[in-house]
Amino acid sequence: MKEFSIVGKDVPRTDAEAKARGSALYTDDIRLPGTLHGRILRSPIAHGIIKNIDTSKALKLPGVKCVLTAEDTPKVKYGNWRLFPETQDEYPLAVDKVRFIGDEVAAVAAIDRDTAEEALDLIEVEYEELPAVFDVASSIAQGAPVIHEYCPSNISVNRKIKYGDIEKGFAESDYVREDTFKFQAISHAYLEPCSALAQVDLDGRITLWTSTQTPYIVQCLLASTLGMRENDIRIIKPYVGGGFGGKMELRTWEFCAALMAKKTGRPVKFTLDRQEEFLAGRRRHPMTIRSKVGFKKDGTLVSKDLRIQLDGGAYNAMGPTATFLCGNFGAMLYRYPNYRFLGEHIYTNKPPASAMRGFGAPQSLYASEVQMNIAAEELGIDPVDIRLKNAQVSGDKIPDVATISSCGFSESIQAVAEMSGWREKRKSLKPGQGIGIGCYSFISGGVFNWFNTQYPFSAAEVRVFSDGTAHLLTMASDIGQGSDTALKQILAEELGLRMEDIRLTTADTAMTPQGDLGTWGSRVTLMAGNAVIDAARKIKQQLFGAVSARFNLNVIHDIECKNGRVQATARHDYGMSFGDAVAMVQKANRGEPLVARGSYTPRGKGLVTPAFGFGAQIAEIEVDKETGLVKVKNMWTAHDCGTVINPRSVEGQLAGSIQMGLGYALSEQMIMDGGKTLSLDFADYKMPTAMDMPPSEVVHVDTFEPEGPMGAKETGEGLASPTAPAISEAVYHATGYRCKDLPITPEKILNATRDKAE
């Protein structure tokens, strides 16, 4: 492993103290004088035509300052897939039709929240109800109601991947099996509900503070939906209390806050409540996955045929990306010589699903991993061994995707098996106890430019000063994952400075360099990190020039930035303090400040991702055979995220992933009655709490990713996948119940074990 001074160390998070003290300002905490408070009127029906909206009574209510319906807006559709405008299917406020319970129909801004809420009750909407569909099978059946005029089939996107010859592959296989898996919707359940605050200046320019993962995307789409120029809109991302994929699109309240601020001349704020978040919020895709796999007797994978239907809900949101990625994740972990994928994104009259941590991987990999476990059992091979046999290794080429550069997958499997005592426990656990394994591979950011950005994927500006400090400006968005800390560490490392020498300005579209696609796809550390290094190296070049000239160094000397100095690597006395070096460069340039821009856009890395993370996880559980309750007793993880920039941050990602994985595996689901979401609070939406968390141990497998900043790659989302299959296998090991439709509820376990007993 390379030696670093700050990278790889448990540097305290830049946001930790502010969050612990409660002084961190989130969007809803920001108070501007004269602010109006907005509320949204939502559709009570799943599918229908809006015949008439009468807002006159609401407008008359004292304190109400503005009421919006689609008629007051430019009626421009938007969606994240700008590259394919036909996929942009959403209006900020419903035009003519509503498509799910919770669809946004009108908005009110008033002097306080209560008045706005009261006004909602005074808006009269006349609907003509239409037949609705709530599952993919009904949606694609003959004669099903059409949800969007432009898309008579209700299949909005399909994606095909094909290589090798799957039929020949199955013919050559000794063992072929086919399984169908079903997945529930779950909520991102970020701690901070969505919130946006808009202010308009005297020139009509808009500033919007918003709880978002993607300031640049919001800026562009807000401009297009309002018919404004992008530069006339400034998006600022304050502290954000989590996103997990649920805050990466333009949303109605952002649009309404901006337009209402324009109309009233006053700041306008919207903050959703938890009930709205559950009722109408984005969610993880429900899916139906049919997977057929063929193996040789010795466990070698030969062929895979994967069909996935995504229940997208009423709009595309980030569904198209999930559809693409599901296909990639289906063949990313192991070597599949023959592979075919068909993914279909299908509309239904339910709240739209969208990106959620893992972006199709948790579903796709659950199916893969459970099938690996079944195959292992039926072929009489240990689940660990069958994985080692097929694991991707460095240099493997995934057709149509990329060549894998760094890969510590096999090492991860071996490490996790060892630390958990796998081989011993698989044999010796008592009845009711079980141990199981699940693995993952994930992308470090996407390459496919669906947003059609005209800027670099990530950018950074570094300013350095003669007092020995630096200022880093980047649009990269820390939403709690810790990128502010990681990027500061990377810059400090590169410039030989300390954390406290660096000032940071991030995620402000008017102040930080264009552009950055935002926080999703585990892209920020790799992409923004590379942009930071790029800028820092340009600075260093100038500093090195100054030092070289000052000491009349032989051209063969290496020069370094280290410990606050710029110096010849071999002769530290040929050097000066960082600040003095900056001053010299500045002097040579008639006082011009020393500033550099850096950027990163992947090159020559195919269309999927520049680098892959890998890992393996083992869960040990105990099932109460009478109640069916599962207790997760221990989790072990070994993973490969390249260079670990901040160990504690990575462990934080792991703990969060285990918490989400526990919920996905065992208890979380959006309970629906047709199009209506019934689980509207945390009493009924069973998210695990701190008290449900098992002890956990982790090993970071040491690899170096050549494409990553200082060797780093993803660690944010990959870990969201292995927990559910590991627990599922452990439950099977303990009870003989093999779950193919998450979550693994106590009732399902009891029914299955009772059936077996009878």
Add this chain to the structure above:
Amino acid sequence: MRLPRFEYFAPKTLEASLELLGQKGDGAFVMAGGTDMMVKMSHGRLKPRTIINLKEIPELHYIKFNPQNGLEIGSTALLSEVLNHADIIEHYPALIQAVQTMANIEVRNMATLAGNLCNAAPSADSAPPLMVMDAEVSLVSSRAKRKVKLMDFFLGPGATVKNVDEIMTAITLPAPRPQTGASYMRISARCGVDIAAAGVGVAIRLESEVLAEARIVLGAVAPVPLRAVKAEAALVGRQFDPETVQYAAQMASEEASPISDVRATRDYRKSMVAVLAKRAISEAYERSHARHS
């Protein structure tokens, strides 16, 4: 959701609060921890016109125990105070079991037993153990005082025999008797912070090795915490053995009349009643054995 507009009072004496409650009449509610009330208000399910906070009244805030008279818990004693009370830990472990599973530390630092009972949720965790241990509650109005057996207190979800002008001042439990034992078991989807999907409280008294008395109350499986009389009858007069326990548990399960809802299905709740009853009976038996003196 919008909070309703209401008047707020925090009187310093019971007398003052009773007077206010009488005066304000309909739409006036007393509040202890507010952990049920505030949730209901913010969901629009409760719209009080007047709120009278009881937490400023010193005379309601106490826990008293003596071996002769038993336990008396003032109506604003906090769940966390109950949970950490040495005498309750020693003599009323079934109550500790219930309070321990309730909510989380933050909520327990605000909430009260009286609030749990007066709120009258079918899933109220403290009701089954208190009922099986023969709890009484003291109800006071500006006109009268009375004591009601908790067994007779609940009428339906959110409904009790308490009149609108009455305040619950205390919950009393008889002194622990020799050869008695009680237990409370519940089940829910999460281990931390959850509402019970089913709960079972059991108390028994042994005479030498015979089960002389038994009380069984089921939570979250009927409109009120439900006394399982057939299950009780299945135990009384018998010795403790697996068949007897199994049979009584089965009766309890049959007596339960749960609904299916977002938390659990009817079938699951019914079968869990049998499991919990079996375990609670066994634990109550062990405890009665341990308490010989």
